[in-house]
Amino acid sequence: MVDQARARRLSKRIAAIVATAIDHEIKDPRLAFVTITDCKVTADLHDATIYYTVMGEDLDTPPDLQAASAGLEKAKGVLRSKVGAGTGVRFTPTLTFMTDTVPDTARHMEELLERARQADSEVARVAASAKPAGDPDPYKAPRESVEDSESTDVD
Structure with a gap:
């Protein structure tokens, strides 16, 4: 045992x-x-x-x-x-x-994390000034006006 x-x-x-x-x-x-x-x-x-x-x-x-x-x-x-x-x-x-390879691996991981941080900041910088190509919310259904809904009602 x-x-x-x-x-x-x-x-x-x-x-x-x-x-x-x-x-x-x-x-x-x-x-x-x-x-x-x-x-x-x-x-x-x-x-x-x-x-x-x-x-x-x-x-x-x-x-x-x-x-x-x-x-x-x-x-x-x-x-x-x-x-x-x-x-x-x-x-x-x-x-x-x-x-022991842990210090070298940790140093490499820190370098990779720094590159990821730089890429994220670049994406955030570009996204801050970006505008949507079409409507801000293309999936939002347009509202029907009250007049259109009254004329379509048939008794």
Whole structure:
């Protein structure tokens, strides 16, 4: 029987241990701008996938994803030992590192939303000065005058 709550607690604990170890204990300069964003543990608690992002040194510098990935692969054994000591589970999960694509996807979604806002404002600008081609309400039936209705009544 799988305990989902235990898996969630373990994944949070693993993410915290790995983030702390990268920040304070591992002295690899390739990991200086790595941020742990999430961790997922399988139902049997044997495998953990750790998601990370990498920032550049400043806003103009692109992140070095290959160097960060190589640094994490090199530190994988040490990090697994830290996870084993910090969690106290019978079987220490194997660690797999994946780049987190959520920030890139969010940035792309923001760009799409901005384009949609610009298109909507352009349509609103054109619609504000538009006039109907024919009657304002072409489906509205014309009213009959009182005189026409009296002359059509036959007793």
